Amino acid sequence: MSGGVRGALAKARYYVREFSGEAAYDRYVAHARSHDPDAEVMTRRAFERARTDAREGDPRGGFRCC
Known part of the structure; x- marks a missing residue:
């Protein structure tokens, strides 16, 4: 490949x-x-779970269904 x-x-x-x-x-x-x-670092799975929980728990603009 060039x-x-x-x-x-x-x-x-x-x-x-x-x-x-x-x-x-x-x-x-x-x-x-x-x-x-x-x-000891978190596994990728634990990291993604913690990241998702943090986003969902953020009242300023995490995940929202409505």
């Missing part, structure tokens, strides 16, 4: 990961390990 195509694919992958929220877990792990390398 460098231009490879660069375009890398940019597309970056935006898809940011838009879908997949990169949030990677940022969490990097942050947790940089502050305390021995700390």
Whole structure:
């Protein structure tokens, strides 16, 4: 693959990961390990559950059905 195509694919992958929220877990792990390398980090499932609970519990604009 040429460098231009490879660069375009890398940019597309970056935006898809940011838009879908997949990169949030990677940022969490990097942050947790940089502050305390021995700390136990949440699994992806636990992280997503905590993230969803926080959004649903936010009265200013979490998930709302109506």
